[in-house]
Amino acid sequence: MRLRDQVLTAVAFAALGIAVPASQAVAQSPNPTLTRIHLTILTHHGRRNFTVEVARTSEEQEFGLMYRTHIPAGTGMIFPEVPPHPVAFWMKNCPIPEDMIFIRPDGRIEHIAQMTHPYDETPLASGGNVSAVLEVAGGETRRLGIRAGDRVQW
Numbered sequence: 001m002r003l004r005d006q007v008l009t010a011v012a013f014a015a016l017g018i019a020v021p022a023s024q025a026v027a028q029s030p031n032p033t034l035t036r037i038h039l040t041i042l043t044h045h046g047r048r049n050f051t052v053e054v055a056r057t058s059e060e061q062e063f064g065l066m067y068r069t070h071i072p073a074g075t076g077m078i079f080p081e082v083p084p085h086p087v088a089f090w091m092k093n094c095p096i097p098e099d100m101i102f103i104r105p106d107g108r109i110e111h112i113a114q115m116t117h118p119y120d121e122t123p124l125a126s127g128g129n130v131s132a133v134l135e136v137a138g139g140e141t142r143r144l145g146i147r148a149g150d151r152v153q154w
Helices: 003-016 058-063 140-144
Strands: 035-043 046-054 075-085 098-103 109-113 130-137 151-153
Touching (some): 098 140
Antiparallel strands (some): 035 046, 075 130, 098 109
């Protein structure tokens, strides 16, 4: 999730005195309202194909993969960043580890935050301008041999 949006939303809800129970916000499976696309990562070991949900709006990006208890292999969520800029994501309300893949404007992977810690609110920075962040199941990048410098196509 994008840290700035999370903070703004939390402040807005608190100011209005609104509490949203987690049970109402549970998203255990893919969001049927989000567009799905095919995405390929070109690695030194070959092509790695994914079908990912696209979080385009601020609201979709804010909610992201929160509350998901399972991310199947070969799936995930991509967060386009237009225009490209440095970002920081965190794991608030995320009960399982994720790998966060920060993608530069040229399509190359800038940085990967592997096996992020569930519920951790420590910002995970992109390390530079990125045009997208791809979140996949924790350990997936290591299992598939995905690393910084690999090219992402979508």
